Amino acid sequence: MTRRKLLDRLLKVTSAASMGVVVAALAAILWTIISKGAKSLNWSLITQVPKGDFYTGGGGGIANAILGSIYLGIGATLLALAIGLPTVLYLRTYADRSRFASVVRGLLDVLWGVPSIVFGAFGFTLMIYLGMRASLLAGIITVAMFELPIMIRAMDLVMRMVPHELDEVSYGLGATRCETAIKVIARQAIPGIVTGALLAFGRGIGDAASVLFTAGFTDRIPESLTQPAATLPLAIFFQMGTPFKEVQDRAYGAALVLVMIVLVTSVASRVLSARLGRYVV
């Protein structure tokens, strides 16, 4: 065999092996969660709040954490979307190809790499400064800050692929930049907007560090933004930390619920993108 063919074969084998590692890791994670979590997953686990002796093996469920996480994830994603979407539209339409835009993109990339515990600490400081207590609202604000660079980066990438001919057509018909951004650019980029928002939701709902100091933890289901909220990642953390096997198993049950929420979101994102992308040219 020649040297070139040998190299070719080598690359093929190493690539395939690497892919094998990734798939095996994913399968192992899912298998662990499902095999350990499935038996503790039942109706009362997802519909009841913890009873007094829940963390020592008593009855109840994690409805507080499930609902807390969903409230927090949706709230944070909506807040991040309200800030992120105008930001990417501005970058694409008004600051297009400018020096300013590339500086902003650079800064957002830095923010993208900041660990979530740092956002958690910053959110905590902000909370204290504003005189707030650990609450659903404080958690939403912190998670939104953490989600924002993830969301913006995903949406910006798609926005930048929108061809400039579309802008020119719209301006040529007498549209303003604002009309062009909303009616044309956002429409063309809608699959990317949906994907970006749901990707951020998935990351936000699964993050423990950013809510650790800011959302608090409670056995009750939050009834207002000012009450503390339990979250699934922290529910997993607290249950896993107990010495009781049945409580640890319920941690896997909680992990399974979290994985299912993320999975449903990601499937929904694909379906929604395909539907909304019908008119994309």
Add this chain to the structure above:
Amino acid sequence: MSDDSHIRIRDLNLFYDDAQVLKDVSVSIHSLHVTAIIGASGCGKTSLLKCINRLAELAPRARVTGEVIVGNQDIYARGVDVTAVRKRIGLIAQKPTPLPMSIFENVAYGPRIYGMGSKKKLRETVERCLKTVGLWDEVKARLKDPAGRLSIGQQQRLCLARGLAVEPEVLLFDEPTSSLDPNSALRIERAIVELKSNYTCVVVTHNLVQARRIADHVLFMSDGKLVEHGAADAMFDSPREAQTQAYIMDESL
């Protein structure tokens, strides 16, 4: 200057950074005629076209000096509403570019922005514009389909209908047939000839046969300068400038 001129361009210069793309262009364009702009690629013909509806300045670091008077208005005067200028002067791009929406919404895009009329009026406008470009019968049963699903030739006629829907007075065409098959190209050409009874048309083309077929007047450009202009027959049969002569000879081979 003759009385029937619709667009008067005076000492027009266009710069991108330090590069000068248009050099002291001065010319009048006749009302309700087809004027063709010809010249080698990169000679500035598309840039000149895009200066007439203020699209050229969208390019990064573009700078325009001089006057372009459309009707009685200097469109580069201070305080001019750029969007109103672009509404008066439509541009049909080289590459058919449907907007990411349905066939109906593409044509209705401009009128909707300007709030031109009720729902019923909007439907009438869309129908009238699609009929003008001969697309109505082909698409009337699927107005809600994505415009991107039409064939390239249909897309270009849709773009023309979309441009007509805002009721412009001037239509600019930037090599409108260069990405089309011969049949579709012919339909666009015919449409242009029909449209000149209501609109002043300016067509950039590198196809001299096409220019001969449709143009009443011709501008020949080279290296950002207007070399020669005049009635189409005279330009093609007996060009005055040696440069024009050479170009027409070359292209006709």
